[in-house]
Amino acid sequence: MEIHLKIIGSLLIALGLLHVSFPRYFNWKQELSTLSIMNRQIMYVHSFFIAFGVLLMGLLCLSSSNELLNTPLGKRVSLGIGIFWAARLLVQFFGYSTKVWRGKSFETTVHILFSIFWTYLTTIFMLTYFL
Structure with missing residues (x-):
């Protein structure tokens, strides 16, 4: 089971880092331009914290898999x-x-x-x- 947590940790870190490409890939500059500044910033800020949370879950799995299990x-x-x-x-x-x-x-x-x-x-x- 520990190997699964290590694999998951690596995949979650990659997923967290992948979020960096979202604004460009999804063309947020143009797509979100019609939103108010508040709604546009909520999209960016929430996406950042989702990515950050996913990255931290990945680090937890890599660094503390034994503790998660035992x-x-x-x-x-x-x-x-x-x-x-x-x-x-x-x-x-x-x-x-x-x-x-x-x-x-x-x-x-x-x-x-x-x-x-x-x-x-x-x-x-x-x-x-x-x-």
Whole structure:
């Protein structure tokens, strides 16, 4: 199980860093230009903190996998993280319109890959708590 937490740690760090490309990839300068400055800044700030939180989860998994597996506090932290990723998995199916990805090969592939990834994260963190 420790190897899974190390793999997850590396993947979460990569995902956190990937967020740096979001503004350019999603053309936020143009797409968000019609929003008020408050709403535009909320998008940037919230995206930063999501990325930062994901990066920190990754660092936690890499640096403290043994503690997550073998201490009562670590198991509770794992449960919380597992619930977080379970909620994210549900949002993958019920928070996004299928219009975002259906009929588009790249977007469908990303949807499937992230659905698998969120399932993997949820499973490993829940198993870490319950085993």
